[in-house]
Every structure is written in structure tokens, then in C-alpha cells.
Amino acid sequence: MINLRMLAARxxxxxxxxxxxxxxxxxxxxxxxxxxxxxxxxxxxxxxxxRWYYRLDxxxxxxxxxxxxxxxxxxxxLILVGLYQLTEMRVPAHAVLDETVSAAQxxxxxxxxxxxxxxxxxxxxxxxxxxxxxxxxxxxxxxHPQWIIDQVQKNWLLDWQDILTANNQRPPFALRVxxxxxxxxxxxxxxxxxxxxxxxxxxxQAGILLEQPVDVQDLPGFLIGEVSVQDGAAQLAAELLExxxxxxxxxxxxxxxxxxxxxxxxxxxxxxxxxxxxxxxxQDVRNNLARLQLLATCISADxxxxxxxxxxxxxxxxxDAPCSASGVIRRHPDIKILRRATDIAKLVHEQTRLLNxxxxxxxxxxxxxxxxxxxxxxENVAVLQAFLTSHPDATEEMIRMDWGKSCAVGRxxxxxxxxxDGFYFARLKRGLN
Numbered sequence: 001m002i003n004l005r006m007l008a009a010r011x012x013x014x015x016x017x018x019x020x021x022x023x024x025x026x027x028x029x030x031x032x033x034x035x036x037x038x039x040x041x042x043x044x045x046x047x048x049x050x051r052w053y054y055r056l057d058x059x060x061x062x063x064x065x066x067x068x069x070x071x072x073x074x075x076x077x078l079i080l081v082g083l084y085q086l087t088e089m090r091v092p093a094h095a096v097l098d099e100t101v102s103a104a105q106x107x108x109x110x111x112x113x114x115x116x117x118x119x120x121x122x123x124x125x126x127x128x129x130x131x132x133x134x135x136x137x138x139x140x141x142x143x144h145p146q147w148i149i150d151q152v153q154k155n156w157l158l159d160w161q162d163i164l165t166a167n168n169q170r171p172p173f174a175l176r177v178x179x180x181x182x183x184x185x186x187x188x189x190x191x192x193x194x195x196x197x198x199x200x201x202x203x204x205q206a207g208i209l210l211e212q213p214v215d216v217q218d219l220p221g222f223l224i225g226e227v228s229v230q231d232g233a234a235q236l237a238a239e240l241l242e243x244x245x246x247x248x249x250x251x252x253x254x255x256x257x258x259x260x261x262x263x264x265x266x267x268x269x270x271x272x273x274x275x276x277x278x279x280x281x282x283q284d285v286r287n288n289l290a291r292l293q294l295l296a297t298c299i300s301a302d303x304x305x306x307x308x309x310x311x312x313x314x315x316x317x318x319x320d321a322p323c324s325a326s327g328v329i330r331r332h333p334d335i336k337i338l339r340r341a342t343d344i345a346k347l348v349h350e351q352t353r354l355l356n357x358x359x360x361x362x363x364x365x366x367x368x369x370x371x372x373x374x375x376x377x378x379e380n381v382a383v384l385q386a387f388l389t390s391h392p393d394a395t396e397e398m399i400r401m402d403w404g405k406s407c408a409v410g411r412x413x414x415x416x417x418x419x420x421d422g423f424y425f426a427r428l429k430r431g432l433n
Contacts, residue, residue: 004038005085006103008045009078015050015334017073022046022334036215048084049077051168051333054143055134056080056087062130063119075112078103082120086127093124143168147341148326155377159414163375166416167329167336173213174419176230176258177206178292180265184208187227190220201232203403203418205239206265225292230258231331233413233420237318237371240399240425243267247315250275251296252303252358257285259320264294272296273314275303304350304357313363321351323372323379327415327422344378351383359391359430367397368428373421375414377407380424384409388428397427 007029014025026046033039049056060079061067068076082100085091097120104112123130134140138149142164153160175198177184184206191198196214201207209232216222216229237259243249247270251260254274263272272295276282279300286298301308324347329335355370362368372379385408388394396409404413410426 002032003099003103003106004033004042005045005078005081005100006106007032008042008049008081009074009103009107011042011046012049012077012080013074015337016053016077019338021332021338022050023332044089045081045084047333048088049080050337052084052088052143053080053333053337054145055140056083058134058137058140059083059123059130060119062133063122072109072112074107075104075109075116078107078112079116079119082116083123086120086123087131096120144336148336148339151326151341151376155375156414163415163422166414167333169330169416171231171331171421172419173210174201174229174231174235175208175210175219176204176228176235176262176265177208178226178228178261178265179206180268181224182221182226187221190226194220201235201419203401203420204232204235206262207232207235209419223291225294228258228261228288228292230262231328231421232418233327233423234258234373235262236403236423236425237320237369238262238266240369240427241266241316241318242367243270243316245269247271248312249273249316250314250318250358250361252317252319252354253277253322254285254298254320255281257288259318260285260296261288261292261294263318264289264296265292268294270316273299275299275301275308277302304354306357309361313366314361315363315366317358317362317366317368318371319354319358319368320371321354321379323347323351323374324376325373327373327375327413327424330415331421344376348378348383351379352386355383355387359387359394359428362430364393364430364432366430368430370410370424370426370428372424374424375412375422380412380426381407381409384426384428393431394428395431397429399425399427 011026011029014020030039085096101113101117104116139146144164152163177187197211198208219227221227243266249270249272251274254260255276260274274285274296282298282300299308324339325335399411403418404411413420413423415422
């Protein structure tokens with residue numbers, strides 16, 4: 001029988017030591033587990049350790065007499081898995097100790113069994129004192145690296161504590177109803193009939209929040225394309241395009257395809273081109289479109305290059321720019337571990353490159369929506385201000401909505417606002433001359 005704690009530790013090891021994302025390495029691990037309940041438990045441990053990493057790691061260092069060597073970081077990860085179960089999961093302590101200690105054997109390091117046992121029992125004996133120590137540092141209190149804490153404090157002086165707290169919450173389970181097939185009201189009735197409590201997301205045209213997450217296969221109408229899983233903030237991108245029949249529309253950096261599909265759900269009578277440089281992720285776009293019975297031209301290429309374009313211009317462009325993903329940490333807690341402060345300047349360079357490329361593809365009079373899932377102004381307002389300064393044919397098309405916060409350019413939704421992820425949006429219109 002496969003030890004779930006061992007699998008969790010190996011997955012966390014991939015994140016901490018090899019820098020892989022949970023989205024990349026966890027699916028491989030889940031294929032080794034048959035029971036849905038065990039898959040959920042394994043996923044909860046992996047996400048939980050990443051979410052609480054900065055506190056768990058500090059606890060581990062206090063409890064270990066000396067840090068483990070690089071070759072034994074798998075055992076360090078196992079200790080983190082054990083500590084997470086003891087601190088945050090409703091697992092009987094004896095089961096935590098038995099199963100986590102047994103997992104050490106699976107690493108072919110029998111000496112580690114005694115160490116893991118000693119560390120976890122030591123935490124049990126001194127939990128109150130150790131937990132008190134965790135409240136004395138911002139890093140262990142808010143469970144973020146210091147550079148993110150500093151950045152959020154600097155950028156959002158009145159909101160920084162709310163943002164960091166929201167980042168550590170489990171994300172809501174949001175749906176987008178395919179109104180090409182069914183109304184939101186009718187779909188809510190279907191959920192009620194299936195004993196699934198839900199409510200609308202009033203800031204959106206098609207959004208619904210489920211009270212409890214479920215497997216997507218259990219969602220009524222999912223397999224025939226009546227609904228998709230998508231955060232409420234992400235649903236705003238397509239709405240901001242103000243689509244009309246007959247338009248030519250470009251979705252840059254389209255994968256995994258949620259916004260691509262939403263464009264066609266809102267306005268089926270457009271010519272849509274979806275471009276993404278990652279062929280594997282572009283297949284996700286195709287799969288999404290197929291399930292929803294929608295059609296688009298999907299191109300695997302660098303959206304900022306010229307080799308893919310046939311020279312025809314677009315009426316509407318959505319640039320969902322690659323970013324720090326600092327607004328979706330609650331969905332992807334490994335971002336706190338994997339992202340570096342030095343990444344921001346590189347991302348700004350890429351965002352600027354893509355924005356310039358997009359502008360060259362936009363018709364005079366056309367509309368461009370710039371979106372990121374970042375809350376850092378360097379990637380958002382600053383990029384747009386610099387672009388507007390250097391492009392006299394570009395003007396801001398104001399977003400006259402009451403969601404989010406108004407910025408010098410565009411609007412910002414902070415994590416947790418309206419039960420949404422953190423997203424930034426701006427609209428630019430190209431002059432006729």
C-alpha cells in the first residue's frame with residue numbers, strides 16, 4: 001500500500017528543491033492513487049505545506065538540533081508534512097505519527113524514522129510555546145517571504161494585512177455558466193436540484209460561487225459544456241472587450257483557455273485567434289473549446305513574434321500578460337516559494353514587449369484589454385503609463401465599473417475583494433489616425 005505522506009513529501013521536495021510548480025508535479029503524483037478520498041487528502045497536504053511553508057519550516061528548524069544535509073531534504077519535507085498535519089489537519093495525532101514515521105522507511109533511510117518521530121513528538125510537547133514564537137515575526141505570522149511582505153506593504157499601505165491574510169485562505173469554487181447554452185438562473189436551479197448550494201457573483205454576467213467544492217465531473221452539465229470552472233475576476237476580462245458580431249479577435253497568451261472560451265460564449269459570431277507559445281498548454285485550450293462546442297484558430301507561437309501573423313489586424317485584443325501571479329497565491333501557494341523579487345523586472349520587460357507587439361496588430365479604433373493576475377503596480381499601472389507616454393495614438397478607455405479599486409490607469413481587484421482573486425485590468429483604444 002502506497003504511503004500518502006511519502007508521496008506528499010516527494011511532491012513538496014519537487015517544489016522546494018527542483019523549483020517545480022504544484023500544477024506541474026502534483027498531477028503525476030495523483031495518478032499513483034486510486035481512491036478519490038486519498039487523492040483529496042494527498043492534495044490537501046501538498047497545498048497545505050506550501051501555504052504554511054514559512055511557518056512550518058521555521059518550526060522544523062527550531063525542533064531539529066542541526067539542519068539536515070542537502071541529500072536529506074526529502075526527510076525535511078516529510079517533517080513539514082507531519083507538522084502540517086499536526087497543526088492544521090483533523091487527523092488523530094497517533095495516525096500522524098504512525099504514518100509519517102513509516103513514510104521515512106519508504107525513502108530507504110531507516111535512521112530517519114527515529115528523527116521524524118522525535119521531532120513530531122517534541123512539537124506536541126511544546127506546541128503552545130512554539131506557536132507563540134511563530135507570532136513574533138511577520139514572515140511566520142503571515143507565512144510569506146519577506147520580499148513579498150515588503151512589496152505589499154509598500155504598494156498597499158492600508159490593505160497589506162488583508163491581502164496577506166486573504167492569500168492564505170482556501171480559494172472559493174467559482175463557476176462560469178455558458179450562457180450560449182443555458183441561463184445563469186436556470187443553472188442555479190440545476191445546482192439546487194442536485195443539493196449544491198450556490199449564489200451568483202453580482203460583478204459578473206455569468207459567475208456563480210459554490211458553497212462547497214466538488215469534483216468537476218459531478219457538476220450538472222459539465223461534460224456537455226454548460227459550465228466551466230473560472231474565478232470571478234478572470235471572467236471580467238472577456239466582458240471588458242465589448243465584443244460585437246463580425247469582429248476579428250486575438251487572445252494573446254491564451255492557455256489554458258478559460259478566457260478564450262468566454263469570448264466565444266459572449267459573442268459566438270467573431271473570428272477568434274488564440275496564440276500561446278506552450279504547445280502542451282495550448283492543447284488545454286483546444287480541449288476546453290471542444291468540451292464547450294466552440295471553435296477558434298489555435299496557434300502555438302510566441303505571441304510577441306511576427307512569424308505566426310498573416311498581417312491582418314484585429315478589432316479586439318486580449319493580452320493576458322505573463323506576470324508574478326501575486327494575485328492568485330491563494331490558488332497557487334507555491335508561488336510564495338518559487339517567485340523571486342528579481343523576477344519582477346524580467347516580467348515587466350516581457351509585458352512591455354508583448355504590449356508593443358499587440359499594439360502593432362490592433363486596428364485603428366480597436367480596443368485592447370491588458371490583464372494580469374498581479375497586484376504589483378510595477379507590472380500593471382507602471383507598464384501602462386510608460387506605454388501611453390511612448391504611444392501618442394493610444395488613449396485609456398476608462399473602465400466605469402464599481403468593482404475593485406480605481407488606479408491612475410485601469411482598475412485593481414485585490415485578493416479576497418468580491419470573493420475574487422487579485423486581478424488588474426486596463427483598456428486602451430487606438431486612435432483613427
